[in-house]
Amino acid sequence: MDFFGYKADLKEPVSFVYRVLIIAVVVALNFIAIHLYQDSVEKLLVVLRNRNNTLRKSRDENQRQKKQLQAHGDKLAKDVEERTAELHRANESKSIFIVELGNEISSPLNAIIDISRQLSASASGGHITPQQLQVIQSNSDQLQQLMRNVRQLSELEEGGQGPLKLAPFELRAWVEHAVGFYSVSAKSHQITILKEIDNRFPDTIVTDRDVLGDVVHHVLSSAVKFTEARKIVRVRCFMNAGKLFIQVCDQSTGFAMDKIGSLFRPFDQADRELCRRFGGSGFGLAVAKRKFNC
Numbered sequence: 001m002d003f004f005g006y007k008a009d010l011k012e013p014v015s016f017v018y019r020v021l022i023i024a025v026v027v028a029l030n031f032i033a034i035h036l037y038q039d040s041v042e043k044l045l046v047v048l049r050n051r052n053n054t055l056r057k058s059r060d061e062n063q064r065q066k067k068q069l070q071a072h073g074d075k076l077a078k079d080v081e082e083r084t085a086e087l088h089r090a091n092e093s094k095s096i097f098i099v100e101l102g103n104e105i106s107s108p109l110n111a112i113i114d115i116s117r118q119l120s121a122s123a124s125g126g127h128i129t130p131q132q133l134q135v136i137q138s139n140s141d142q143l144q145q146l147m148r149n150v151r152q153l154s155e156l157e158e159g160g161q162g163p164l165k166l167a168p169f170e171l172r173a174w175v176e177h178a179v180g181f182y183s184v185s186a187k188s189h190q191i192t193i194l195k196e197i198d199n200r201f202p203d204t205i206v207t208d209r210d211v212l213g214d215v216v217h218h219v220l221s222s223a224v225k226f227t228e229a230r231k232i233v234r235v236r237c238f239m240n241a242g243k244l245f246i247q248v249c250d251q252s253t254g255f256a257m258d259k260i261g262s263l264f265r266p267f268d269q270a271d272r273e274l275c276r277r278f279g280g281s282g283f284g285l286a287v288a289k290r291k292f293n294c
Contacts, residue, residue: 104146108139152214164208171212172203172237175246178216179235182224190229198238205244216246223250 231251
């Protein structure tokens with residue numbers, strides 16, 4: 001046999017043993033090499049698996065963020081569309097309202113101008129009849145109230161309400177006076193105002209007279225204005241669970257439930273045809289709502 005360049009004569013059994021040992025060593029070395037290679041491959045697979053999991057998580061996160069951005073974008077687009085439609089409706093309502101406000105002003109103004117012309121005519125002799133005087137006073141009050149509503153709403157829109165001015169207020173007497181005041185105009189339209197004041201209702205309370213008075217005034221005015229002839233407007237004053245209530249119920253023709261929100265929006269009205277029929281600018285309840293929430 002030849003060992004590392006050296007030749008040696010070995011007997012056949014010894015030579016066989018050496019061959020077996022060499023084969024065993026070679027097999028052992030191959031096994032070790034394969035085992036080390038398998039370990040390296042397994043470690044590499046673990047690294048690749050971890051990287052794959054990381055990439056998959058990153059991809060899932062990117063997809064999730066993409067969906068969130070898409071949903072947010074869709075919501076923003078919807079909000080922009082709704083706001084645009086709302087602004088369009090508001091501008092349209094304002095345009096219509098300006099026309100109707102002009103008509104609301106022109107009616108009493110024309111009545112006053114017409115009577116003024118009659119008085120200036122030589123045939124009248126400059127004398128004014130009680131009926132003419134009543135027409136002038138009524139239409140002047142209507143114009144004055146309209147301008148007052150416009151001014152109040154403008155101040156409220158600009159945050160000009162200011163703090164409440166609390167002071168003793170003879171509420172019961174004021175309610176009776178207000179009902180009596182509106183009963184005069186209601187009677188001329190064949191409308192009856194019924195007053196119900198509970199015995200527990202206080203004579204005097206501490207509140208802001210102007211705010212409470214304006215709120216009740218606007219609500220009661222609207223109730224009388226939109227109630228048809230031979231119908232009833234009911235004013236109830238009572239106490240319930242320690243709270244004070246002033247309730248105004250009318251028998252107007254009514255309107256659709258989806259129009260309730262329009263009652264308290266300026267430049268908008270629940271039923272324009274109804275408002276053309278009975279008159280009104282739509283400012284009263286808008287002012288009352290804002291004053292009530294002050």
